[in-house]
Amino acid sequence: MDLNIAGRKAIVCASSRGLGKACAVALANEGVDVWISGRNQTTLDITAQEIQALGKGKVTTVLADVTTEEGRNALFEACPTPDIVVNNAGGPPPGDFREWDQSDWFSAINDNMYSAIDMIKRSIDGMVDRGFGRIVNITSVAVKLPQAELGLSNGARAGLTGFIAGIARGPAQHNVTINNLLPGFIDTDRMRNVVKAKADAANKEVEQFSDTFFGNMPAKRPGDADEFGATCAFLCSQQAAYITAQNLLVDGGLYPGTF
Numbered sequence: 001m002d003l004n005i006a007g008r009k010a011i012v013c014a015s016s017r018g019l020g021k022a023c024a025v026a027l028a029n030e031g032v033d034v035w036i037s038g039r040n041q042t043t044l045d046i047t048a049q050e051i052q053a054l055g056k057g058k059v060t061t062v063l064a065d066v067t068t069e070e071g072r073n074a075l076f077e078a079c080p081t082p083d084i085v086v087n088n089a090g091g092p093p094p095g096d097f098r099e100w101d102q103s104d105w106f107s108a109i110n111d112n113m114y115s116a117i118d119m120i121k122r123s124i125d126g127m128v129d130r131g132f133g134r135i136v137n138i139t140s141v142a143v144k145l146p147q148a149e150l151g152l153s154n155g156a157r158a159g160l161t162g163f164i165a166g167i168a169r170g171p172a173q174h175n176v177t178i179n180n181l182l183p184g185f186i187d188t189d190r191m192r193n194v195v196k197a198k199a200d201a202a203n204k205e206v207e208q209f210s211d212t213f214f215g216n217m218p219a220k221r222p223g224d225a226d227e228f229g230a231t232c233a234f235l236c237s238q239q240a241a242y243i244t245a246q247n248l249l250v251d252g253g254l255y256p257g258t259f
């Protein structure tokens with residue numbers, strides 16, 4: 001299916017690896033020109049070469065920490081008028097909330113809530129003026145299925161989710177949509193680290209732990225990053241113009257609720 005976004009411009013935050021990269025690849029495959037970002041130029045260059053090799057959309061690397069003002073300035077200097085913005089950043093560490101102080105909370109809120117809000121603030125009015133815009137925020141299944149040790153993530157991402165619910169309807173009449181994409185367990189470096197930490201905590205070998213862990217999930221496997229990227233690209237399509245203010249789980253059925 002042609003998603004009708006060839007030639008559009010996308011800033012994809014935190015996209016040298018993992019979920020962000022998968023979104024950038026899927027968008028570039030649709031002929032979208034992508035600005036990919038991360039904090040390591042070598043990793044960015046490797047990913048840029050992979051995207052270039054697809055022979056579809058153009059790729060530009062931006063060495064930028066998206067959680068800083070300077071990083072976001074760099075992204076908008078490189079791509080001042082994006083049609084698509086995919087918000088993403090590294091996730092906060094797990095832990096016991098009794099050990100987190102104000103600076104831990106402020107970091108999580110900055111990285112996983114405020115940074116996305118600032119990216120939206122910088123891009124949305126231009127999208128409205130041009131009559132096309134797609135904003136996708138990568139959050140987490142933890143928004144709907146919180147885990148105690150991921151308190152920083154649960155809190156900051158729920159804050160972003162509430163903010164989005166408040167602003168997402170306004171620009172709908174201008175063909176500008178804002179949606180949140182909630183990964184469950186998608187096979188990336190971060191997911192492998194999380195699974196390893198769980199295996200260590202359970203005093204099990206990673207392979208043995210993973211068999212049971214994923215075996216207990218409805219899909220019996222982790223998600224593939226390409227599956228996640230394809231969902232993001234669809235949300236950015238012309239066809240998805242009537243989908244906004246949604247929280248879409250990509251979790252293989254992990255979240256057990258009706259809504």
Ligand SMILES: NC(=O)c1ccc[n+]([C@@H]2O[C@H](COP(=O)([O-])OP(=O)(O)OC[C@H]3O[C@@H](n4cnc5c(N)ncnc54)[C@H](OP(=O)(O)O)[C@@H]3O)[C@@H](O)[C@H]2O)c1
Nearest residue numbers: 014016017018019038039065066090091185186188189190
């Ligand atoms: N994978 C999952 O199953 C899953 C599930 C729930 C939630 N999530 C959340 O989804 C997000 C992405 O996860 P992932 O699995 O793709 O992680 P990942 O495999 O660790 O990849 C993270 C990517 O983001 C970049 N990055 C990290 N912090 C950045 C920053 N401050 N500025 C710019 N780039 C940054 C990294 O590059 P550099 O390190 O070189 O900058 C890398 O390209 C995280 O917030 C994670 O908590 C993931």
